[in-house]
Amino acid sequence: xxxxxxxxxxxxxxxxxxxxxxxxxxxxxxxxxxxxxxxxxxxxxxxxxxxxxxxxxxxxxxxxxxxxxxxxxxxxxxxxxxxxxxxxxxxxxxxxxxxxxxxxxxxxxxxxxxxxxxxxxxxxxxxxxxxxxxxxxxxxxxxxxxxxxxxxxxxxxxxxxxxxxxxxxxxxxxxxxxxxxxxxxxxxxxxxxxxxxxxxxx
Amino acid sequence: xxxxxxxxxxxxxxxxxxxxxxxxxxxxxxxxxxxxxxxxxxxxxxxxxxxxxxxxxxxxxxxxxxxxxxxxxxxxxxxxxxxxxxxxxxxxxxxxxxxxxxxxxxxxxxxxxxxxxxxxxxxxxxxxxxxxxxxxxxxxxxxxxxxxxxxxxxxxxxxxxxxxxxxxxxxxxxxxxxxxxxxxxxx
Numbered sequence: 001x002x003x004x005x006x007x008x009x010x011x012x013x014x015x016x017x018x019x020x021x022x023x024x025x026x027x028x029x030x031x032x033x034x035x036x037x038x039x040x041x042x043x044x045x046x047x048x049x050x051x052x053x054x055x056x057x058x059x060x061x062x063x064x065x066x067x068x069x070x071x072x073x074x075x076x077x078x079x080x081x082x083x084x085x086x087x088x089x090x091x092x093x094x095x096x097x098x099x100x101x102x103x104x105x106x107x108x109x110x111x112x113x114x115x116x117x118x119x120x121x122x123x124x125x126x127x128x129x130x131x132x133x134x135x136x137x138x139x140x141x142x143x144x145x146x147x148x149x150x151x152x153x154x155x156x157x158x159x160x161x162x163x164x165x166x167x168x169x170x171x172x173x174x175x176x177x178x179x180x181x182x183x184x185x186x187x188x189x190x191x192x193x194x195x196x197x198x199x200x201x202x
Numbered sequence: 203x204x205x206x207x208x209x210x211x212x213x214x215x216x217x218x219x220x221x222x223x224x225x226x227x228x229x230x231x232x233x234x235x236x237x238x239x240x241x242x243x244x245x246x247x248x249x250x251x252x253x254x255x256x257x258x259x260x261x262x263x264x265x266x267x268x269x270x271x272x273x274x275x276x277x278x279x280x281x282x283x284x285x286x287x288x289x290x291x292x293x294x295x296x297x298x299x300x301x302x303x304x305x306x307x308x309x310x311x312x313x314x315x316x317x318x319x320x321x322x323x324x325x326x327x328x329x330x331x332x333x334x335x336x337x338x339x340x341x342x343x344x345x346x347x348x349x350x351x352x353x354x355x356x357x358x359x360x361x362x363x364x365x366x367x368x369x370x371x372x373x374x375x376x377x378x379x380x381x382x383x384x385x386x387x388x389x
Contacts, residue, residue, distance in 0.1 A: 021347025023239035
């Protein structure tokens, strides 16, 4: 490369480097920068004061809220199911205690009178369950298909049936007397009950 | 030595108010953009780097009590931002056809006495040659293309002496001329 070429190359390089460094930003660069700075500055200030970034709830906060709401709803459902099953179980227990009474009553009352006397606690339970659920209502009045049972009558029952069919008037008198006697016994039991309780306490 | 630009003297940028920052943006926004463009060679990236530079200024301004020379201080931040972003970008290389076109253009321009405009291919060829320079020479040369910066300010930005910058610029130009002359002879 001779001196003239070197000078030319120098000039060319100066010009090329000058154009290499020429760069004009798009119009409004300062405005865009200042706008972004204003946003950034606000964020910095909010962070330094410990305030939330924006009044609008973020997805993270919403997620927590939805989570809690779902949890509460789930817990409510579980409690409702649990309470419902508990009531159902209670109703079943009532059925099991009330059925023998019905059977005995239909068969003519072989049990001792004291056992047929309704316990106040039991009565209250039956009343409560009657009011609360339908299951108890059906359990108190059993299905006629099942009661009396399909079991054949015993010898004594057959004799009683024959006696009633042959002498219905006498049977009615006996039944009335028996009922009256039971009532008297019930009255006696209810009168003596507080005394006996107090004696037990002693 | 570049840290020496920080002092207690009053300058607009040292104030922690919005007006000072706005003044800095209006006065030096273009400089910051050109520094970023000299490294990134892309308008969008250069604008992003300019934004990032001023956001960094916003973050650090509370810690800094004062800056003696805001222009150089900003130029230094802009340079760092641009270099950080530039390392993530792939190297630009010319295709065979673009290279041939650039060489032909260079030959015709050197042969003719008139000063014609440097074309796109030539600018890209020059960009590739500059990218291939050793890093200290390349950095000094890139900053020297930003017309707002003189060798003393380039030295401040690069954290070196002014004489070192002049020496690097001379060596960089020598290498470029040799390469360009070699390209011209090959055709």
